[in-house]
Amino acid sequence: MTQRDATPFLTVSGLSKRYGAFTALDRIDLAIGRGEFVCFLGPSGCGKTTLLRLIAGLDRQDEGRIGIAGRDVSHAPPAARDFGIVFQSYALFPNLTVAANVAYGLVNRRLDRARIAARVAELLALVGLPEQGDKHPVQLSGGQQQRVALARALATSPSLLLLDEPLSALDAKVRTRLREEIRHLQKRLGITTIMVTHDQEEALAMADRVVVMNRGAIEQIGTPGDIYRNPATAFVADFIGAMTFLDATVGAARQLRVGAVDLVCEDGRGFVPGSPVRLGFRPEEIRVGNVRPTDVNAFQVRVRSLEFLGAFTRARLEPSLDLGGSLVADVSANLHGDLALTEGQYLYVSLPPAALRAFPVAARA
């Protein structure tokens, strides 16, 4: 992870934006450290792009303040905020050559031609497109165009890089490669970066910290490992990775009653005994092989269906005792081979107490 200053580079406090009756952002507070790579992650309409555009100054907030590098830029025009931006559509100027695109922001700064040319060459080499300066954008592939857009955004050495779904328009293979490259470049330059994405895999792979958003509010901020392992809300748990939810009631001493079964759960969270909760666990956390009926949280299930997904097989399991729903378990290809699972088969599975998470019912999204 990148080294960070103690004082945040970017601060957002109480930021709100409404479009008529629709609240796009509701009192957002956020601090981002210098050199950090932060992803805004959430479903479409969650406000992540709105938040990015407010930070850039492309739209104006109704309330709240934005500070960049200790300066209050709440009402500053975009040009006074010192950032570079890359859009999903690349937004390259089609009538200008690649070199002219990259030099677009430099020409305005009264640098002499030689210095501009040198800088453009340096940037094109940086994004892996040396010698392509004389081409026009239409002659490049989507991935190459996005690299040019990145070079253009970095040309003026901004202190902040904003990426608005930069990879969404690209093929899966190109996307994976480019995301590694962007991350690599960001680390080397140490530039503070915010990326908006709706792709959780992208966010987990790239970010130092992920800001999960829903309905104009922040659900959770944390490292990728953090939000995956310890989701703060049922929404985050469901949005990041897959999760099976069951209705449960809190019993005494780390006990949860699910349907006709009592389960041991380590996730206390101070629920009052007797109160209803949502119990969640991830498909890969259900133990399928070598489970004895006497193990903790073990019960019998019937395999209802199997879905082959390559590296693993997703099994839908029907508990023999009523649990108020069926379970989904991911079984790795190896284990699947050892167990020789078939549809209709009966077997024992267990839910490790550490894997069970309880969420308040109200937070159900």
Next chain:
Amino acid sequence: MTEALALALPEAAPARRARVPERLVATVLVAGLCLILVLILALPLGTLLIKSLEAPGGGFAGLSNFRTYFATPTLVEALVNSLAVAGITVAVVVPLAFAYAYALTRTAMRFRGVLLALALLPLFAPSLLSGIALTYILGNQGFLRGLLLGHSVYGPIGIVIAECLYAFPHALIILMTALALSDARLYEAAAAMGTGRLRTFATVTLPGARYGLVSAAFVVFTLVVTDFGIPKVIGGQYPVLATDAYRQVVGQQIFPMGAVVGLLMLAPAVLAFCVDRLIRRRQSALLSARSVPYEAKPHPVRDGLSLAYAGLVAGLIVATYGVAVWASFIRYWPYNLGLTLDHYDFAAADSDGWTPYGNSLVMAGAVAVLGTGLVFCGAYLIEKLKVFSAGRAVAQLLAMLPLAVPGLVLGLGYVFFFNAPWNPLNVLYGTLALLVINTVAHYYTVAHVTATTALKQIDPEFEAVSASLKVPFWQTFRRVSLPICLPTVLELAVYLFVNAMTTVSAVIFLYGSGTKLAAIAIVHMDEAGTTASAAAMASVIMATALGARLVLALVNRFVLARAQVWRRREGTA
């Protein structure tokens, strides 16, 4: 990426200039645009409205002018005549144009490009030319007058035929657009279910084109009700609204009554405008992004019949205009059919000689240059700058207004506003400058919509990227938006030029002694009975307009194609 590169990027010398307040500049520009549009559109039309409520001797008269109007049988007669003529024209032209558009878009007949170009011919001539041509063909000396079985062409018959010719391309363009918006998948689905041709036509084709048909009907109706040239030339003693308005204002100087007639003409146009808006909103929903455009497969019988029909219609149009051109070279129709250039010596027919043509060229040139500049910059301000949204909304509304305002009505508004003693701008009255302003205002909407459409196709994030690179919007306008839109800009200039050359209806009220235009000279020469010279002047206008269009085609083909290499792979990108 090259791993070896040492990457402490140097700060790129932020030698910043004193920053120009971009938002302030943008706001001032939008406000300026609003001011111009208010001045050239809102105030003249407002004055017209007020004038209609004024007593003939001055003072407020309320609705009494309207009461007087409807109590005067001769005035009401003109209203009824106008509605009748327009109704008949719609009934004739819309089906004819629909069949023509169908042949062009839904069949694989040959010569489609040529047949489209021929059908658009009337757009390049003043509307009067079709009237003049009819006087040669069906008039008292016409070689086909026997076809009328003793009826006179001077009156409703002549008006309807001439209006049909004049309105045909307008209806054709709308209907072609409607028919082009079709999803091939729907036809394949119909065929897969074994649907017959007629049933497919009734259940797929017609519903798709329904809105286009309504829109075409309204546009033709409005064109006919508000056209001044044709009734003037071939209407004889048959009064219609447009000639009535001219008579009230220019002949008898009864301004309030002229205003009342103007407002009556505004009614169908405003109705057409509203219906059109409503339709457009629905039409766009018909075609989804996944639609596949329909392409007709060859079908010998259908294609042959289509070609015969389209050839006949195009032939009639070309022949009619051809007769007018031919007649302008004839010594003395129909007695001496020898050829001569005498009628092009306009000084013999009208004391102004060739001067009106020179005036028209200067006026149309100025309209093309200034109008294109104003319209395109205006569309950019409205579409791309996110400042002063109230101002941009007002400008957008005003920019759409001229579509609902017939030229004659706008001309009346200009008379009342720019000729008023209290208006300091009345120094403009009678000058070429006012003719330019009026013509720009008259054709503002179509040009504005074209410019806006082109600008909408440009990535909306260009301005955001520029802002992030600290480049002001006017540089991006100059370096990116304008070069990308260059073909559209040239298209606008030619559109405005052609219309400025051919228009009669608005400028007939506004020209002064030294600023008579060629199209107005046609009216005068026709009135004076020197019809051959009128035809000659109209032919010169038509040749000029076609020439402008040809130059555009050549520029597009040879200059732009070469200069704009970057467009080449646009289709595949």
